[in-house]
Amino acid sequence: MKHTQPKLIIRIRRFWFLYLLIAPILIYYGVMRYYPMFLQFVLAFKKYNLLGGVWGSEWVGWDNFTYIFAKDEFYQVLSNTVIISLLRLLFGFFPPIILAILLYDLQSRFIRRVSQTILYIPHFFSWVVMYGLIFALFSNTGLINQIIQQFGGDVQNFLMAPEWFRPLIVSSAIWKEIGWGTIIYMAGLTMIDSTLYDAAKIDGAGPLKRIWHITLPGIRHVMVFLLTLSLGGVLSAGGEQILLFYNPATYSVGDIIDTYVYRQGLNELQYSMATAVSLFQSAIGLVLILVANAVSKRTVGTGIW
Amino acid sequence: MSERVYQWTAASIVLLITILSLVPLWYVINGSLVNEQEWMEKGGFILWPEKPTLMAYERLLAGTAFTQALFVSMIRTVLGTALTLSMTTILAYAVSRKSLPGRKALLFAVLVTILFGGGLIPSYLVVRDLQMLNTIWALIIPSMVDSWSVLVLKQFFENLPEEMEESAKIDGAGEGRLMWAIMIPMAAPAMAAIGLFTAVGHWNSWFDSLIYIDNAQLHPLQLLIRNMFTNASLSVQQNLGQASYAMNAHNRVSIETLKMALVVFGTIPILCVYPFLQKHFTKGMYLGAVKG
The missing domain is CATH 1.10.3720.10 (MetI-like)
Structure with a gap:
């Protein structure tokens, strides 16, 4: 006989406290792990400008790599x-x-x-x-x-x-x-x-x-x-x-x-x-x-x- | 080659390597125990101190630079280990629950960070933009969760007997009670191992403080030792108690001796927890993780 899983919404409610506990960890992964990962793709194709920061800097394509x-x-x-x-x-x-x-x-x-x-x-x-x-x-x-x-x-x-x-x-x-x-x-x-x-x-x-x-x-x-x-x-x-x-x-x-x-x-x-x-x-x-x-x-x- | 000759050869080679792995530490410990007089007389060739003295250690403990660094190292080790251990355990437990919706995605997100990092500069910029530079948090938050340990601990949770879970459910325990009262206590040995390895990592790390901390008063011990050896800046050395200059070489320690005492201090906590560490890694728990 096949084991049937309860409905998704019921399962989510059953684990609500676990989601609450891992919320700060997810924020950590987002901010400290994934955002830098993303930032490196951006930064490598920009010319970093100390005043403007990453987002105020200009895109330069592959210039950094050719350099x-x-x-x-x-x-x-x-x-x-x-x-x-x-x-x-x-x-x-x-x-x-x-x-x-x-x-x-x-x-x-x-x-x-x-x-x-x-x-x-x-x-x-x-x-x-x-x-x-x-x-x-x-x-x-x-x-x-x-x-x-x-x-x-x-x-x-x-x-x-x-x-x-x-x-x-x-x-x-x-x-x-x-x-x-x-x-x-x-x-x-x-x-x-x-x-x-x-x-x-x-x-x-x-x-x-x-x-x-x-x-x-x-x-x-x-x-x-x-x-x-x-x-x-x-x-x-x-x-x-x-x-x-x-x-x-x-x-x-x-x-x-x-x-x-x-x-x-x-x-x-x-x-x-x-x-x-x-x-x-x-x-x-x-x-x-x-x-x-x-x-x-x-x-x-x-x-x- | 006969078995007897082989046994003798094997024993000699093993013993030789064992002795070689002790020599540097032996030399440094002995070198840290002499006064300047003896150091000069023997030209630094100290294999056994004739008049052992703890003067170098007293000098270090009397200087504020050293005691501050020791304090920073202790704080980061205790706080960092507590935080990393609790967060790692929670995440590992979550991804070990087979019926948790979103489990696969979480596990994937953890795995990706093992294969691909953010790189030095972006990580630095994030810490900077979060205003964490020159705070203790810069040494604790970036390494808050260790993805490898998450996988190790997840494996451990999954290998716990399923009957525990079932009997808890029959007794009417909810998911929360199952986690706090049953699963986490059973994972205590694995958590102890991860806690010890994390603590050793915190005590030993210096590169994060090199890039995140300018303020010398917030430097941990490892960075202080590093600066003492590589910068050789006079100010660091003066801060370490050489300012109180004694005229008599019997009452002085050479700067080399002071450096050696610093190195010994860097190893003391490691040597203290080593017996406990050894218990865990000889059980092969970290190997299980490597083999998947």
Whole structure:
């Protein structure tokens, strides 16, 4: 027998208090989420006038976009963004996988417990605290330079040197997130059928063979899912971290879309131009994430939604 | 490779990474515990303080800039978490009610905000036009509802046993009683997790105060720490208690030590709630959300 829903008006009346409760939330979504979304489409096609505000400004069509696409600066920023994202992926993708497998395989429950407890902590530190830690280690008077000097070496200006910027950004992010990154793989590992391991033991397979033939295929879907997710976010290269770590001496290698939008928009008050850049970033980002999701769903059957 | 060799290798690598993830914090804590004399003698190479002193912390707590920033951070964390948690719970409950008219549209509206944001400048302009610049509200209202948490909590509400709902209805409980007296109390563990993560987020955030707050008296701790490291402006450092200058290096702390003490302060609340956090994320609740 088919379940019949009561009339719409009766259902609405039944939930009146719930509507009342979510009313402020709907206003919030409207004002703080959807209105800015709408505003960015308007602003990107206007020339913002400080006196007239958004609505008193003049429409300029695609001018903001032709302006940024004609700038060398923009391509520098774009390439920095993509390079830093890909470096993060290249060096940051495998360490959590390796660590998760090692942790999972450990027979000593004590070591595993203690390590897991400690390894997750840095994830919860703010990037400001992280910069403080990095500064203590890598500044001219920091621990690393003290050690270099003890061995008779010259002080390396790690925080101001363009050649050190990207290695520092990428490695400090790996340091912060390696433990946290293992969690999703640990969950995947526990779902592997344990009879497979028993069978491997009977067949006399060593640990490396076991990892190659059972463990890695068992977490393949998690790997592909996370990989596509990061490829989808290739235009977001970690603005919060870079905003703290970079300085005029390292702009050439460190300035990314997020930091460029911040400086051009809020420091130089180029609202329209900065909005056009960030609209470009969101549009490409949206396409990439939709494609990434579709790819992940097709190859391993796991999507974001 | 034999299993024994593998176990030894695995244990060594895991322990090495574990130690490496402790070293920076260890160094900074020790560096925050020495006077200027010891700092100079060892050239900042402090792996174990010989005469540990809390002088840096006393200096910080004596300065108004620091205590004000601490206060702002505490206010935003408490108010912001309370508001976000209540709003997120209400919305999550609403979209978990299958018979609620308009549920699909609401859910869609929430999902869209995960995929597409308003961007930095438009968000800034809205906060500005609402006259929220230089007020605590600029740090609380823009992040009032977290769409991800809404989905996590919705999932949790949907997984609650349906018999609860049915027996409540048989007992004559209306929708209101069902929500307040039955469903929300049962979601307490999930709400605790979301509350903790929200609180950590509030305590850690600094970028919103950078763009929304000019008035230095309203800066939260994280922004104060950031300014101390990146601006190196003398005024910030003087405000932090260096003004009371002692002649004797035994009674002074170096500026580096003061900075380290600030960083330690930035981590203390995190380390305090960490055991509770760990309980929640090891249960894998956030993973359930990721996998949908």
